[in-house]
């Protein structure tokens with residue numbers, strides 16, 4: 215696997231997206247979020263997605279430069295139509311507006327519909343943290359093909375329906391939860407397939423509903439399982455709530471729409487900490503709480519306790535230093551795209 219510096223990877227992703235028709239500033243936003251996912255260790259949402267986004271642009275499923283419009287609003291709420299723009303661009307703008315509304319009204323929420331994939335969810339609540347606020351986001355994949363079986367079922371009828379909540383603190387790294395409500399994100403199964411690896415027990419079942427560790431079975435009529443293994447009804451319950459916030463509250467609906475257009479319906483909420491207690495005291499206590507948890511004696515064989523988000527922070531520090539390992543299959547796709555657009559020499563991908 216080639217190991218590539220974050221800056222170079224961002225430049226490659228940006229140039230390829232521009233060659234595919236994206237305005238430079240939009241390409242830069244998509245590249246920034248994808249490489250941030252690689253840095254955090256979520257390679258399933260990193261540059262591996264660039265060829266997929268380019269394919270979706272080619273198919274007309276993502277519309278570069280799409281308008282961004284508000285279809286309904288009140289002082290503290292907004293409904294946003296992304297007109298099939300890049301999800302990263304649409305939702306970043308939606309989060310900025312929601313933070314702004316929370317500045318004036320302390321609590322603000324928004325829904326977003328008709329947009330492409332938004333990638334790693336933490337990116338958006340972390341914007342609220344920078345403004346001293348608590349951020350929350352949930353997403354589903356609209357009515358595009360499903361990945362996750364409802365608890366007790368063997369056919370995929372839900373998305374991986376992720377959620378992320380981030381809070382301000384005095385810690386060095388940000389404290390946040392960022393998780394699919396399935397055992398893992400579907401991209402991790404695809405990544406294992408791309409790398410020729412197996413997946414752990416409890417992630418997927420095959421088309422007959424039998425447990426399997428072969429990641430290829432997921433795309434051959436199988437399904438991801440909800441988070442929680444034998445208590446998967448909890449992950450399933452969370453997935454249902456996420457889909458109601460992102461699919462039903464947005465008006466996107468549920469189930470599969472045959473065109474298969476990927477449509478990340480989103481629900482965002484921002485809470486101004488100062489409306490509840492002084493921000494400085496809250497940040498200090500969140501850090502104390504994290505340190506209290508981290509001081510727990512480790513269980514047998516465990517590397518110890520981490521606060522939510524800490525592993526990503528550590529991985530980012532390391533990958534900023536050492537570079538990002540890109541799997542051969544992805545690197546090859548980037549090379550083919552660069553050659554197709556006459557960029558191979560400029561991007562040193564020849």
Ligand SMILES: NC(=O)c1ccc[n+]([C@@H]2O[C@H](COP(=O)([O-])OP(=O)(O)OC[C@H]3O[C@@H](n4cnc5c(N)ncnc54)[C@H](O)[C@@H]3O)[C@@H](O)[C@H]2O)c1
Nearest residue numbers: 256332333334335374376391392393394398399520522523
């Ligand atoms: N846009 C989409 O449609 C979509 C769909 C699904 C997932 N995703 C993204 O995929 C990424 C991966 O999701 P996932 O569910 O596979 O994540 P994961 O299982 O790797 O991690 C989930 C959470 O657990 C925390 N964590 C992991 N190990 C820990 C430990 N030992 N101690 C304490 N905390 C720990 C992480 O910090 C993270 O907050 C996320 O960024 C998510 O937003 C996006």
